[in-house]
Amino acid sequence: MEKDDLLFYNEYEQFYLMAKDSEAFKHFCRKAFGEDFSQDGFSDVSQVDRIIPFIPKDKKAHILDIGCGNGKLLGYLQKKTGAYIYGFDYSGNAIKTAKELYEKDSEFTQGCIGEVDYPEVKFDVIISMDTMYFAPDMSAFVDQIMKWLKKGGVFFTCYQEGDVMPKTADENTSVLAMILKDKKIDYDCIDITKESYDLLLRKREAALSLKEEFVKEGNAEWFEMLVAQTDYADKPFDEYKKEMARYIYTVRA
Numbered sequence: 001m002e003k004d005d006l007l008f009y010n011e012y013e014q015f016y017l018m019a020k021d022s023e024a025f026k027h028f029c030r031k032a033f034g035e036d037f038s039q040d041g042f043s044d045v046s047q048v049d050r051i052i053p054f055i056p057k058d059k060k061a062h063i064l065d066i067g068c069g070n071g072k073l074l075g076y077l078q079k080k081t082g083a084y085i086y087g088f089d090y091s092g093n094a095i096k097t098a099k100e101l102y103e104k105d106s107e108f109t110q111g112c113i114g115e116v117d118y119p120e121v122k123f124d125v126i127i128s129m130d131t132m133y134f135a136p137d138m139s140a141f142v143d144q145i146m147k148w149l150k151k152g153g154v155f156f157t158c159y160q161e162g163d164v165m166p167k168t169a170d171e172n173t174s175v176l177a178m179i180l181k182d183k184k185i186d187y188d189c190i191d192i193t194k195e196s197y198d199l200l201l202r203k204r205e206a207a208l209s210l211k212e213e214f215v216k217e218g219n220a221e222w223f224e225m226l227v228a229q230t231d232y233a234d235k236p237f238d239e240y241k242k243e244m245a246r247y248i249y250t251v252r253a
């Protein structure tokens with residue numbers, strides 16, 4: 001992979017170094033999201049818990065997280081369900097931590113969307129939290145995901161509009177929805193825009209309450225970044241929802 005051409009590559013390398021060492025950040029994640037998955041974004045534990053019913057419990061399920069970061073979200077799902085976990089991410093720092101943290105029944109790969117393949121494995125569940133946007137060709141990526149799923153398996157993705165992706169009219173007009181419709185792939189969708197707005201307010205409160213801890217660690221810049229990420233919610237919800245939306249799409253193969 002040509003690292004210099006990849007969107008936010010260096011930023012994510014720095015982010016996952018900080019996430020490994022910063023106690024203030026771990027504290028922040030638990031306060032804001034309910035669990036520390038080293039979230040860069042919006043993966044609140046209540047969103048993640050919606051994945052669990054899709055994971056078969058009567059056998060060792062195989063689950064894949066695309067854009068898995070340091071694997072903590074997969075570790076959580078493995079603890080809850082006993083599944084075999086697979087993840088990939090372009091961040092070498094993230095994948096190094098994932099391999100250190102989860103040695104059993106796991107496979108973590110450093111690589112890019114479009115380059116990584118799983119010719120030998122079919123998955124029961126594939127998840128991708130806030131990572132579809134980075135696919136160089138989202139339509140081709142959807143084809144790959146459908147190819148990787150077992151028959152009856154589920155693709156679960158949390159998808160945001162208004163920052164990386166443009167805000168469109170509703171859940172049926174997003175770039176992802178249009179691709180799925182074009183391919184005649186049925187999907188279900190839940191609108192969690194209000195949850196996401198409330199989460200932003202919680203993130204701001206959590207970050208502000210931990211300012212001293214971040215500063216003491218020498219991580220004032222990360223504190224500033226976390227607060228700035230919540231600027232979207234600097235307005236009443238009725239205004240916010242004109243510019244931002246968040247959806248959970250699920251697709252059954």
Ligand SMILES: C[S@@+](CC[C@H](N)C(=O)[O-])C[C@H]1O[C@@H](n2cnc3c(N)ncnc32)[C@H](O)[C@@H]1O
Pocket residue numbers: 006007012037038039040041042043066067068069088089090091094111112113128129130131134135
């Ligand atoms: C917005 S973060 C989401 C991380 C995590 N899934 C979460 O919910 O907190 C996007 C993730 O995708 C990874 N990523 C971005 N572009 C990628 C690409 N082209 N190929 C593989 N991983 C990528 C980043 O390193 C990061 O871990």
